Amino acid sequence: MKADLHVIELEGVAKRYGAVEAVRDVSFGLPQGARVALVGHNGAGKTTLMKLMLGLIRPSAGSLRVLGEDPAAGVAGVRQRLGWLPENVSFNPALTGREVLRFFARLKGERAAAADELLARVGLAEAARRRVGGYSKGMRQRLGLAQAMLGHPRALLLDEPTTGLDPAVRQGLYEMLATLAGGGTTVLLSSHALEELEGRVERVVILDHGRVVADGNMTELRQLAMLPVRLRLTLAAEAVPDWVDGQARRIGPRLFELSCLQEDKMTLLRRAAGDPRVADLEVLQPTLDELYGHFLRNRAGRGE
Numbered sequence: 001m002k003a004d005l006h007v008i009e010l011e012g013v014a015k016r017y018g019a020v021e022a023v024r025d026v027s028f029g030l031p032q033g034a035r036v037a038l039v040g041h042n043g044a045g046k047t048t049l050m051k052l053m054l055g056l057i058r059p060s061a062g063s064l065r066v067l068g069e070d071p072a073a074g075v076a077g078v079r080q081r082l083g084w085l086p087e088n089v090s091f092n093p094a095l096t097g098r099e100v101l102r103f104f105a106r107l108k109g110e111r112a113a114a115a116d117e118l119l120a121r122v123g124l125a126e127a128a129r130r131r132v133g134g135y136s137k138g139m140r141q142r143l144g145l146a147q148a149m150l151g152h153p154r155a156l157l158l159d160e161p162t163t164g165l166d167p168a169v170r171q172g173l174y175e176m177l178a179t180l181a182g183g184g185t186t187v188l189l190s191s192h193a194l195e196e197l198e199g200r201v202e203r204v205v206i207l208d209h210g211r212v213v214a215d216g217n218m219t220e221l222r223q224l225a226m227l228p229v230r231l232r233l234t235l236a237a238e239a240v241p242d243w244v245d246g247q248a249r250r251i252g253p254r255l256f257e258l259s260c261l262q263e264d265k266m267t268l269l270r271r272a273a274g275d276p277r278v279a280d281l282e283v284l285q286p287t288l289d290e291l292y293g294h295f296l297r298n299r300a301g302r303g304e
């Protein structure tokens with residue numbers, strides 16, 4: 001495969017289930033080593049897109065290329081180089097973690113030792129000989145991730161991998177994904193937990209009713225949305241400067257919040273920084289949740 005080709009490429013992809021248009025006219029490409037999040041409401045089409053990429057279902061229109069091939073053509077080499085963590089991962093509860101992973105290793109033509117190495121990598125070495133039925137949700141999820149990582153996949157598709165995980169386990173998972181992406185694996189994950197994605201992925205694709213409504217990094221999404229920036233000021237004393245009074249919302253005894261357009265931000269910052277009555281200031285950029293809300297409202301406003 002040439003270096004300039006995307007690992008995964010979608011062109012005008014649609015998927016219908018009877019009257020339901022699960023995916024509509026979706027086009028994007030995922031390069032090698034990219035960390036991308038697919039974000040959308042329940043039923044937005046995230047799982048359907050992943051199943052299309054895995055070749056588990058065929059598109060009603062458009063085309064997909066995964067590692068240069070049509071995923072639905074069933075080319076064994078392609079399937080082997082993809083890792084998938086389904087939304088609801090479940091394993092035989094009577095087997096130990098080690099038995100489960102060794103079983104999947106055999107299916108992928110991997111050595112048993114590779115399964116054991118992966119168990120250690122996801123922090124399950126000590127629990128390897130315990131039955132999966134006694135695993136916590138976080139442990140099952142980590143076992144699922146180890147299963148997805150078997151065979152050194154070129155691309156990892158993770159359907160809501162962090163649902164139900166505590167913050168420490170979640171952080172560990174994102175760190176692992178960063179390492180994998182650094183090694184050239186393309187990582188696509190779907191999520192509802194928008195806030196936790198900040199700083200964890202370099203690109204976000206927002207889906208709404210099967211359609212891509214925004215696609216870019218956080219800076220690009222912020223520029224596209226043109227949402228105001230908020231400036232939080234702490235005053236040194238009770239006296240409120242004229243340029244704050246009437247313009248700002250009081251949120252504490254000496255704490256005020258001002259909103260401004262992105263392009264006016266620097267002027268306001270200079271003014272605040274140059275005024276000795278301002279003891280502290282903080283810039284609050286629109287969060288991913290606010291951006292998401294904006295893009296969905298925009299679509300609703302256009303009557304789509």
Ligand SMILES: Nc1ncnc2c1ncn2[C@@H]1O[C@H](COP(=O)(O)OP(=O)(O)OP(=O)(O)O)[C@@H](O)[C@H]1O
Nearest residue numbers: 017020021022040041042043044045046047048049
């Ligand atoms: N096998 C199927 N038969 C009929 N409709 C389906 C099928 N699979 C998915 N759909 C429909 O397609 C749409 C997209 O579903 P999908 O599971 O891709 O959404 P999702 O974004 O993954 O949602 P969630 O966040 O709830 O997991 C939904 O309206 C769903 O009901």
